[in-house]
Amino acid sequence: xxxxxxxxxxxxxxxxxxxxxxxxxxxxxxxxxxxxxxxxxxxxxxxxxxxxxxxxxxxxxxxxxxxxxxxxxxxxxxxxxxxxxxxxxxxxxxxxxxxxxxxxxxxxxxxxxxxxxxxxxxxxxxxxxxxxxxxxxxxxxxxxxxxxxxxxxxxxxxxxxxxxxxxxxxxxxxxxxxxxxxxxxxxxxxxxxxxxxxxxxxxxxxxxxxxxxxxxxxxxxxxxxxxxxxxxxxxxxxxxxxxxxxxxxxxxxxxxxxxxxxxxxxxxxxxxxxxxx
Amino acid sequence: xxxxxxxxxxxxxxxxxxxxxxxxxxxxxxxxxxxxxxxxxxxxxxxxxxxxxxxxxxxxxxxxxxxxxxxxxxxxxxxxxxxxxxxxxxxxxxxxxxxxxxxxxxxxxxxxxxxxxxxxxxxxxxxxxxxxxxxxxxxxxxxxxxxxxxxxxxxxxxxxxxxxxxxxxxxxxxxxxxxxxxxxxxxxxxxxxxxxxxxxxxxxxxxxxxxxxxxxxxxxxxxxxxxxxxxxxxxxxxxxxxxxxxxxxxxxxxxxxxxxxxxxxxxxxxxxxxxxxxxxxxxxxxxxxxx
Numbered sequence: 021x022x023x024x025x026x027x028x029x030x031x032x033x034x035x036x037x038x039x040x041x042x043x044x045x046x047x048x049x050x051x052x053x054x055x056x057x058x059x060x061x062x063x064x065x066x067x068x069x070x071x072x073x074x075x076x077x078x079x080x081x082x083x084x085x086x087x088x089x090x091x092x093x094x095x096x097x098x099x100x101x102x103x104x105x106x107x108x109x110x111x112x113x114x115x116x117x118x119x120x121x122x123x124x125x126x127x128x129x130x131x132x133x134x135x136x137x138x139x140x141x142x143x144x145x146x147x148x149x150x151x152x153x154x155x156x157x158x159x160x161x162x163x164x165x166x167x168x169x170x171x172x173x174x175x176x177x178x179x180x181x182x183x184x185x186x187x188x189x190x191x192x193x194x195x196x197x198x199x200x201x202x203x204x205x206x207x208x209x210x211x212x213x214x215x216x217x218x219x220x221x222x223x224x225x226x227x228x229x230x231x232x233x234x235x236x237x238x239x240x241x242x243x244x245x246x247x248x249x250x251x252x253x254x255x256x257x258x259x260x261x262x263x264x265x266x267x268x269x270x271x272x273x274x275x276x277x278x279x280x281x282x283x284x285x286x287x288x289x290x291x292x293x294x295x296x297x
Numbered sequence: 298x299x300x301x302x303x304x305x306x307x308x309x310x311x312x313x314x315x316x317x318x319x320x321x322x323x324x325x326x327x328x329x330x331x332x333x334x335x336x337x338x339x340x341x342x343x344x345x346x347x348x349x350x351x352x353x354x355x356x357x358x359x360x361x362x363x364x365x366x367x368x369x370x371x372x373x374x375x376x377x378x379x380x381x382x383x384x385x386x387x388x389x390x391x392x393x394x395x396x397x398x399x400x401x402x403x404x405x406x407x408x409x410x411x412x413x414x415x416x417x418x419x420x421x422x423x424x425x426x427x428x429x430x431x432x433x434x435x436x437x438x439x440x441x442x443x444x445x446x447x448x449x450x451x452x453x454x455x456x457x458x459x460x461x462x463x464x465x466x467x468x469x470x471x472x473x474x475x476x477x478x479x480x481x482x483x484x485x486x487x488x489x490x491x492x493x494x495x496x497x498x499x500x501x502x503x504x505x506x507x508x509x510x511x512x513x514x515x516x517x518x519x520x521x522x523x524x525x526x527x528x529x530x531x532x533x534x535x536x537x538x539x540x541x542x543x544x545x546x547x548x549x550x551x552x553x554x555x556x557x558x559x560x561x562x563x564x565x566x567x568x569x570x571x572x573x574x575x576x577x578x579x580x581x582x583x584x585x586x587x588x
Contacts, residue, residue: 033390040386041403044465048406050429051418065427112312119305129312136320138570140522142543143563146550147323147330170319173312202304231411233525234543238551248413248525255420255529262421269414276409280402287405292473 048273054266062262075267086242087268090250094272096161097236097246098229101168105225106218108169109176113184114210118192119202130177137174145238152239159241167239168229175228176221179290183217184210220290223283227276247272324567330560351561361562363537364545367452371541372520375459380513382460383467388497391475404465412462416529419458420445423530445531448538455539458526463519467512474508475501514577521570542566 054062056071079087116126148167149158157163187210195205211218233248240249251272254265280287331352334345355361393400407415422429423444431441444454478501486496524543527533533540533548546566550559 030393033393034396036386036389037393037396037400040465040468041400043461044403044407047418047422047461050422051414054421063427065429065432108311108315111308115305115308119308121309125309129309129316132316132320135567135571135574136316138518138521138574139567140524140543140546142524142546143327143566144320144323146546146556146559146563147326148319149551150330150556151323151326166315166319170315173315177312196301202301202308206308227409231409231413233411233413233528234547237528238547248411251411251413251417252529255417265417266421269417272414273410277406280405280409284398284402284405287409288401291405 051266052270055263055270057263057266059261059263062266075263076271078261079264079267079271085264086245086250086253087247087271089243090245090247091272093161093244094230094246097164097168097244098226100161101165101172101229102222102226104165104169105172105176106180106222109173109180109221110184110210110214110218111206112177113180114187114206117181117184118187118189118210130181133174133177140234141171141232142234142238145235148235149238158239159244161244164236164239164244164246167235168232171232171235172225172228176225179221179224180214180217183214183221186217187213216286216289219283220286223279223286224290227279230275324564327560327563330557331564333557335556347557351557352565354558355561355565360537360540360548361542361545363540364542367538367540368521368523368542370452371456371459371523372517375456375463376513376516376520378456378460379464379467379516380471380509382464383471383512384509386464386468387472387475388501391472401469404469406465407462408466412525413529415458415462416526419454419461419526420530423454446535448535451531451535451538455527455530458530459520459523462526463516467516470512470515471505471508474505474512478504 053069055075056073057066057069058072058074061069061072079085112129115121116129145167148163152158152160152163157166191209192205195209200208230246231248232246233252236244236246236249237252240246245253247268251265251268254261254268332346332348334347336343336345425431425441425443425446428444430444434441442450445451482500482504483496486500491499522543523541524547527539527541527544531539533544542562546559546562549555549562
């Protein structure tokens with residue numbers, strides 16, 4: 021008898037969750053289906069339609085479309101800034117938590133990084149623009165990569181800090197007694213232990229850099245524009261090319277979607293280490 | 298030993314350099330800009346010291362006032378709804394074992410998608426002529442709404458998008474919190490004859506307070522930064538009905554080229570946020586000392 025009620029409760033829970041999941045997924049189905057419609061089908065609000073890849077073809081192959089360039093810009097900026105963020109954050113986290121810095125160094129660095137993380141990026145973007153223009157870094161990969169690296173450093177520092185604190189102090193001390201220098205300790209002792217942390221932090225940094233909008237809006241022009249800028253452009257035209265906007269949107273969700281499918285473990289770990297600890 | 302001192306400094310140097318050059322220096326730059334009137338004469342910047350003049354003008358700025366008010370309404374309403382819906386759903390669905398990975402994948406997806414694309418998706422769905430929401434309203438025999446073009450409705454429409462965007466993540470965090478609560482307390486209370494409501498009011502809520510606080514703070518910070526979705530959906534309009542603070546700064550600084558003005562706003566926002574962080578830290582530190 022208990023089994024029967026429990027079963028009913030379990031089914032009820034699944035119904036709630038499936039309903040919730042449908043509400044979350046519906047807009048994605050909608051944009052993907054819009055991407056396969058012709059502009060006319062879309063404007064007529066047709067529910068049943070003949071799938072059509074014209075939107076995708078235009079977005080990828082049309083000479084006036086910048087999408088491929090935007091996509092590769094996003095890749096370059098995302099990958100390089102992720103690599104830099106991981107390097108800087110791992111070094112700093114190891115240094116702060118395992119190399120006996122006085123308390124004020126630790127607290128002022130972490131405190132400042134928290135403040136900076138909470139401030140809307142647009143507040144500093146203006147100053148970045150003026151500074152970068154003065155030294156010729158505006159509208160360059162270097163400038164945007166530097167900005168993205170700084171922007172995502174607080175999160176990475178926080179997350180890598182959580183993972184570095186899992187490295188036993190005794191292990192680091194033992195390595196040093198055995199005559200290992202700091203670079204060797206880092207490479208042979210610390211890195212193997214924090215590898216899952218690097219994956220989690222790296223994946224999230226890449227996704228956030230891929231998604232970032234206000235800073236690239238300020239810093240880049242056509243040559244260095246990333247995917248979000250490209251999408252933003254569609255919406256600003258006088259007559260919005262909705263099918264192309266939908267096709268471009270669908271394509272630009274793919275990287276995050278594949279990372280979520282194949283590296284969910286790391287994403288969940290990263291998100292919870294940031295929020296729970 | 299000496300080389301290790303060098304290495305020790307080298308490990309921390311990149312982070313300090315980045316922060317110094319790309320956060321402290323720009324901040325100093327903003328402070329300088331906010332006290333000066335900068336004009337470009339023959340491609341050269343001419344600075345004129347104006348003291349607190351720009352700051353004094355801030356409270357008179359209607360756009361800024363709209364930005365602050367809308368940001369507050371947006372953040373409070375959206376975050377309250379996300380927390381409430383997320384919490385109720387979490388209460389309804391604890392201890393679901395089957396299909397966890399599937400549900401989690403679905404609920405994480407929205408926060409990994411670029412904000413600008415969230416905007417694009419909803420712009421399509423909100424369209425007056427062919428959007429799915431108006432099709433639905435007409436099918437139900439109701440009048441279609443101008444979701445993004447009606448000044449009375451636009452802010453609500455933007456809030457709906459944010460609620461859709463972030464409720465799943467609030468749900469996941471709150472669910473994780475609920476599932477980590479110890480079972481035996483609930484068992485004991487149930488044996489003592491506590492009703493479901495009493496359990497919620499006197500056990501679940503107090504125990505969940507830390508998780509609720511963390512989720513709330515995390516969401517508020519992001520809600521105050523909102524920019525991307527609004528940029529695409531309404532561009533702050535119609536009129537100033539969806540103007541938010543990030544947008545005001547962007548507009549003053551870049552589209553209107555009022556650098557000093559934009560800088561002063563940025564400094565004001567940063568100061569308020571820093572003050573809030575210090576306040577929150579004091580408050581939690583005080584509580585920690587008592588407990």
